[in-house]
Amino acid sequence: MTEQQLSLSTESAAPEKPAPARPTVSLGARLVHAVGTGNLSLIGALAVIVAIFGWLNPGYLDPKNLAGIGEAVTVFGLLAVVQTVVIICGALDISVGSQAGVASVVSAMAFTSASGNAFVGILAAVGVGLVLGLVNGVIIVYGRVNPVIATLATLAAYKGVAQLISGGKAQGFVLDNDVFIFLARGKIAGLPVPVLILALVALAVHCLLKYTDIGRNIYAIGGNDTAARLSGININKYLIAVYVLAGAVAAIAGIILTARTGSGQPVSGSEGLELKAITAAALGGCALKGGKGTVGGTLLAVVLLGALDNGLNVVGVNTFWQNVAQGSLLVAAVVIQQRRSGERAVGLPT
Structure with missing residues (x-):
């Protein structure tokens, strides 16, 4: 037998090496990965807040009070959800609170002008909201104005518009209309309608960001606008x-x-709704430079802020402290993001 044949027979006779075993991942690790470490931190903070205020005042854990928290966060929760999209895209909208004020006035005034037709008021408000958002976008894109400066300007402008068209006072009365009563106090399957509206909007935005090309492009723009532009x-x-x-x-x-x-x-x-919306988005994990964030994290932060505000009210803390708490949480969220990113802090040596 030749040397080559002997080598081949030896190789064929050698047993095959077993494939390396795949590392097993525990159920706990999978859950942490699915939920996210940032969201777990929010859940832990929420549990601590509920436990503290529940201990200080047992009425805090009353089901009616907990349901009230859900209804109370609906308005700024909607703004926080859409602020998440804006921030992921690498921009910011400081004017959302003023836009809500204009829409509120228009909905009531159109309702009154249309002899109590709620749908006219609702459509008029949505139409005005679309126009105000379009104005913001046009100023930023074609005026080449920084989004923060542009929406800071429209924050004041839209607030002035709301005051001008309303004379600076509340307009209309809608609580005798079944549609507005349903929007305010109605329930479906035991859940308040405002909470369901927030959930539906959040679900729609989540699906847009996670499962569509539009959402992937929004993340791409916020992550690296130059690369996004070069990719078409x-x-x-x-x-x-x-x-x-x-x-x-x-x-x-x-x-x-x-x-x-x-x-x-x-x-x-x-x-003040714009500050709450930005705070919730930042606490929920949105990177203020863009390209990162989730609707789920923002919603957890919304509930956290609502639980904190309600708890401070329940235990009789001065309401002015709520603003202090919100500002402190926003600073804390930005500091945590800065530390995680590993970027050099402003004014400090590398």
Whole structure:
């Protein structure tokens, strides 16, 4: 037998090496991966808040109070969900609260002008919201204005519009209308209608971001706008569309605000909502530079903020402390993001 034949017979006789075993992943690790470490932190913080306020005042855990928290967060929750989309796209909309105020006034005034037709008021408010969002997008894209500066300007402008058309006071009375009563106090399968509206909008936005090419392109624009442009994505079109979406959802929030308060509110019901929306999005894991964030994380942060506000009220803490808490949480969220990103802190040596 030749040396080559002997080598071949030896190789054929050698036993095959077993394939390396795949590492097993525990059920707990899978759950952590599915939920996300950031969301787990929010859930833990929420559990601590509920436990503390429940201990300080047992009435906090009353089912009616818990349901009230859900209804209370609906308006700014809607704004936070759409703010998530704007931030993921690498922009910011500081004017969403003022847009909700304009929509609230328009819905009540159109309702009154149409002899009590609620659907006219609702359609008019949504139409105005679309226009306001379009104005924001056009200013940013074609005026080449930084989104923060542009929407800071329209925050003041839209607030002025709401005050001008309403004379600076609440307009209309809608609590004698069945549609607005249903929007404010109705229930479906035991769940308040405002909460269901928030859930439906959040689900629609989640599916848009996670399961469509549009959503993937929005993440791409926020992550690296230069690469997105070179890959053929029309960034201008997407930015305008995102701001139009923000205006439409802000209008829905304004309509719910009108239904809950019974009249169109130019400022009192909508002032400060933009800060809450941005805080919730940042706490929920949205990177303020864009390209990162989820609707689920934002919703958890919305519930967390609502539970905190309600708890402070239940235990009799001065309501001004709520603003302090919101500002502190926003700073904490940004600091955590900065540390995780590993970027050099401003003004400090590398």
